[in-house]
Amino acid sequence: MTDKPTSALPASIExxxxxxxxxxxxxxxxxxxxLFLALKLKRPLFxxxxxxxxxxxxxxxxxxxxxxxxxRLQCYEGLDISSAxxxxxYPAQMLDIRLSEAEGVTDRGRLEGDLFSERHLIRRPVLQALSPSANGAPVFLIDELDRTDEAFEAFLLEILSDYQVTIPEMGTIRASEPPIVIITTNRTREVHDALKRRCLYHWVDYPSAGVELDIIHRKVPGCNDRLAREVxxxxxxxxxxDLFKNPGIAETIDWATALTELDRVALDPETIADTIGTLLKYQDDISRITGSEGRKALSDVKAELAAAG
Incomplete structure (x- = not known):
């Protein structure tokens, strides 16, 4: 990994x-x-x-x-220790065995020591996060934990308790400094309380209209103010x-970017129908929005913005 200058942790909420x-x-x-407290107390943030x-x-x-x-540890169903x-x-180990046989090496202890050494160890995200880094403790993102099963969740609880992992052939590897752990979940299932108790917790909600407008101005600077407000x-x-999948902030940015690339200055039903695939990803939702419900929503938006001046 490329060395990067390390910045000091923030000293206050501000x-x-x-x-x-x-x-x-x-x-x-x-x-x-x-977030400030998680950094200060060196606790995972859930x-x-x-x-x-x-x-x-x-x-x-x-x-x-x-x-x-x-x-980043991207979680999914069936995630196991070898992946995480x-x-x-194994191919390199087998090659070493063949070479040792060809050289007539008979010392079993020496052979095992060579086979189960650092050069044959493939470090996956958990072990990488516990390993020392010139840049300081890494940011360890455990993304979408709710996609894994309870067995992996229990294993992760053990890791977060002591920031160490035991490799039978090598012994225990312990982090010299705990990583900055961020755990995310979309709440498709409940995560066990035992793991949550190890963490500080925050529910991340959709932004207010004012904050989302500021985000659009920052992320899509070419988007004119009228279009940004309407979007x-x-x-x-x-x-x-109550759509099947509400559009997230990333989709709002994508839509504003697409409309800007098409040189649109305001929303209209035809433009929405042509570009709705950048905002919504399920056909049932698209059918609702390209119909009367979507036209009413646009009419309401236009009226509210006109009233607000």
Missing amino acids: ETIAMLEAHDYLAGRSLATV LEGDAGVGKTEIAKVLSKALGRDLI VYEWN VSYVQKLRTL
Whole structure:
């Protein structure tokens, strides 16, 4: 990994807010407070919220702002130790065995020591996060924990208790400094209380209209103000309609970017129908929004913005 200059941890909640904002992440005071405390107390931060509200982005921004390596463990059903922690490079081990046989090596202890040495160890995200780094403790993102099963969750609890892992052939590897742990979940299932108790907790909600508008101005600087206001108001309206999958902040940015690339200056039903695939990802939701319900939402947005001047 490329060495990066390491920045000091923020000394206050205000510094935490400023640090995030400098990298275009607009955090409310409650989120900044729990993040500041997680850094100060060296506790994992457990973030819940709907998909697309910016949970994963917090870890990415922390990595950039602090100059730390970002190590990401993307969770999925069936995730096991060999994929998450470590495994041995079996092809290289087999090659060494063949070479040793050809050289007439008979010392079993020496052979095992060579086979189960550092050069044959493949470090997966958990072991990488516990390993020393020139940049300081890395940011360890455990993304979408709710996709794994309870057995892996129990194993992770053990890791977070002592920040160490035991490799039978090598012994125990312990972190010299605990990583900055960010755990995210979309709440597709409940995570066990035992793991949550190890962490500080925060529910990440969709941003207010004002914050989302500021995000669009930062992320899509070419988007004119009228279009940005209509996009944000329309998306905020859609989130009240109980869609199968509400559009997240990333989708709002994608939509605003697409409309800007098409040189649109305002929303209209035809434009929405042509570009709705950048905002919504399920056909049932698209059918609702390209019909009368979507036209009414647009009409309401236009009227509200006109009334607001």
